[in-house]
Ligand SMILES: Nc1ncnc2c1ncn2[C@@H]1O[C@H](COP(=O)(O)OP(=O)(O)O)[C@@H](O)[C@H]1O
């Protein structure tokens with residue numbers, strides 16, 4: 643059966659404090675799941691499409707838990723390899739409403755052991771979209787080689803790439819490869835803030851000048867909105883006003899909403915709105931993948947006037 647969106651990348655066991663106080667004094671932690679590409683796969687499945695997550699986990703309890711959690715959203719995890727030698731990566735989120743201080747324990751993880759040979763095992767001719775991110779090429783030399791081969795091989799699928807700038811992962815690596823990988827994709831998601839950090843530019847026009855190749859470029863501008871650049875046409879859609887609990891995961895949710903709407907053939911404004919509506923589900927919760935908004939609300943907002951859209955406010959309890 644055809645897969646709508648295949649997402650390739652590392653997912654870790656994530657730990658968030660289960661009690662208030664300075665993280666160094668917290669002794670009880672919730673173990674959840676964190677990984678950009680599997681987040682996208684979970685959101686895509688929640689939106690009713692067929693998604694798959696491809697990665698590697700360790701032969702350990704965290705790998706089992708992570709794979710089961712992603713599968714519980716209806717994502718196909720049959721291509722997740724179990725590495726007998728390397729462990730599942732860990733990710734600690736020191737909960738903070740103002741941002742996302744995170745610590746990684748992922749060097750030498752199972753996913754960092756992925757390499758280009760993995761592509762020979764994937765049924766890529768049965769996939770409509772392959773979604774990747776700028777995290778994978780930072781994980782190891784073999785992961786960089788995997789990304790390089792994926793973006794440059796002949797393809798019938800749409801290649802989607804989210805820049806996902808993670809400076810700590812690039813401390814001893816050359817991030818200039820990120821532009822080349824993005825340039826080879828068909829759909830590229832970039833945060834204006836991260837573009838400023840990596841490339842020194844943040845306006846959609848400037849980012850387009852740097853990245854003229856992809857057919858579709860989406861510049862995410864946080865609470866302000868997002869701008870879609872296709873060919874020379876540029877369209878900006880303000881974000882929804884949201885009662886934000888925690889911002890981590892909103893970008894992944896946005897990508898999923900946008901990709902689902904793109905596969906459905908929707909018009910540019912509706913594709914951006916679908917991204918914002920999905921991002922709102924992640925903003926309302928401490929988890930990267932939260933409960934969906936009521937379908938009637940989503941449908942009304944997709945068809946709302948710009949004035950109605952500007953007036954809307956997404957709180958924790960719309961249902
Ligand atoms: N404070 C906010 N209020 C409303 N929507 C937001 C807010 N922050 C983020 N978003 C939504 O999440 C999307 C992604 O957020 P952004 O911060 O730009 O990307 P990332 O999470 O990748 O850093 C935005 O395009 C928007 O839809």
Ligand SMILES: O=C(O)C(=O)C[C@H](O)[C@H](O)COP(=O)(O)O
Nearest residue numbers: 676677678889890891892893894
């Ligand atoms: O793999 C990593 O390094 C991660 O950081 C996993 C994160 O849970 C998501 O990538 C959230 O990312 P945003 O949607 O940009 O907020």
